[in-house]
Amino acid sequence: MFTPQSQNCPDPVLEQLARSLIIKCTFSDSNTRNDTRYAYAQFRGTPNEDRFAISEDWELNKHTWQFLAVFDGHGGPNTAEYLAKHFASHLRRSMDFYFSSSLESTTSTVLQSHSAANDNLVIEFTQDNVSELIKREVRGFDEELGNAIKAICPNPERLHDDTEAWMLYEAHKEVIARARCGSTMAGILIDKTEHRMWVCCVGDSSVVLSTKPSGSDRRKTNLLNKHHTGFSPQEYYRVSMEHPSREWNTIWLDGEERIFGTLSMTRAFGDFMFKFPTSFTTALFSKFPSTAMKSVERVLSYNHTPPYVIPDPFVGFVDLTTFTEDEDPILVLYTDGLEALANRLSIARNNGASDATNGNADAVPNAVDIIGALIDQPFDPTAFPSRYTNILPRNNTAFNLIYNLLNGAIPTKLRAHLEFEIKRNTFDEEELYIDDVTVIMVRP
Known part of the structure; x- marks a missing residue:
């Protein structure tokens, strides 16, 4: 899309494209923050429904903790926005309570041990x-979203007057919106004192760990979480078995791996249209303006035995002390827009090297392999007009990764997309849609 040759021939359009790209991106700058162990970047689609959160360090029982996460909203940004603003503090308050409490104030699901320092x-x-606390707090956070709906409308079936329903919606728009919309989460909770980490994921966002094995110049990258979508055989089976067999053809409508043919996530925050009876959708959720109104129609037709979507997270543990500094461990948290780009780039590379692979599927890199290979790749500042290089993020590995995938996987579409941002109504907006992409990269 951007070529170094343009430096020798000033191009006003190229400068406009560069400006448009920078405007559509959010990124950290290592020169303007104290903590250089992480970098974040976001390419905002239209509209942008991705959010992210990076908490401040907090102290608890002589341990230092930090929480980082990306959130991919769907149906609207409201649920992702609420999570980005409140989930980290929600988790911190719960940890402060449970790990600082006496026996009387704790729950039986958490183990207790005697402290040698005192009698408590x-x-x-x-x-x-x-791990158990994280699982409980994810479910509890989501439950609060639903309970807020029940508090303002405990008996939606009694709202026979649509005017009354509209008045209720107008009075509680934000509460209804964050329950009506949905969001994934890919998060990590790091115990910096003992160099341990818990991975917490809901939906199809990802956390990968990339290292350089001893004696190798190639990074080894592994996905640390499971995805919760109908494309996962385990999730497809779980959802199917939790409902009567007579519903299977409507849950997976037309053989699709999407619930009611609309929602790919089988686990998510929000999405209470798929968790509550249809009376709530009729009374409240259908009032929320959305481009995904087909979901409302399908829910009203096929939602017989909810819930079809649950919030239960994947939680995993990683002992960071097992990695040496020479291995250069890097954690990458990203929304599925990045994976879509990596898959597209993998297909393009495979098509261009079909003779080399000889039909061997194992020789075709998957999305995680592609992402791992690009982690160390720099962004070439000479590809931009010189007047813009000084405002680009410096040494931002997350921005480099996003740009290299955008420009590697969809260069023509990216240019057309940015031109559309400059001159609206010149192109078909739907054809030029690019999903939001959010990345946090951490050196623990």
């Missing part, structure tokens, strides 16, 4: 204790 019983930061 306290809960230790064991792998299982923290």
Whole structure:
């Protein structure tokens, strides 16, 4: 899309494209923040429904903690926005309570051990204790979204007057919106004191760990979480078995791996149209303006035995002490827009090298392999007009990764998309749609 040759021939359009790209991106700058261990970047689609959160460090029982996460909203940004603003503090408050409490104020699901320092019983930061707390707090956070709906409308079936329903919607738009919309999460909770990490994911956003094995110049990259979509055989089976067999043809409408043919996520925050009876959709959720109104029609037709979507997260544990500094461990948290670009680039490369692979599927890199290979790749500033190089992020690995995938996978579409941002109504907006892409890269 951007070529170094343009430096020798000033091009006003090229400068406009560069300006448009920078405007559509949010990124951290290592020169303007104290903590250089992480970088973040976001390419905002139209409209942008991605959000992210990077908490401040907090101290608890002589341990230093930090939470980082990306959130991919769908149906609107409201649920992702609420999570980005409140989930980290929600988790911190819960940890402060449970890991600083006496036996009387704790729940039986968390193990207790005796502290040698005093006579009070306290809960230790064991792998299982923290994992169980994270699972409980994810479910609890989502439950609060639903309970807020029940509080303002405990009997939606009694709202026979549509005018009354509209008045209720107008009075509680934001509460209804964050329950009506949905969001994924890919997060990590790091115990910096003992160099341990918990991975917490809901939906199809990802956390990968990339390292350089000893004696190798290639990074080894592994996905640390499971995806919760109908494309996962385990999730497809789980959802199917939780509902009567007579519903299978309507849950997976027309053989698609999407619930009612509309929603790919089988686990998510929000999405209470798929969790509550249809009376709530009729009374409240249908009032929320959305481009995904087909979801409302399908829910009203096929939602017989909810819930079809649950919030239960994947939680995993990683002992960071097992990695040496020479291995240069890097964690990458990203929304599925990045994976879509990586898959597209993998297909393009495979088509261009079909003779080399000889039909061997194992020789075709998957999305995680592509992302891992690009982690160390720099962004070439000479590809931009010189007047813009000084405002680009400096040494931002997350921005480099996003740009290299955009320009590698969809260069023509990216240019057309940015031209559309400059001159609206010149192109077909739907054909030039690019999904939001959000990336956080962490060196733990």
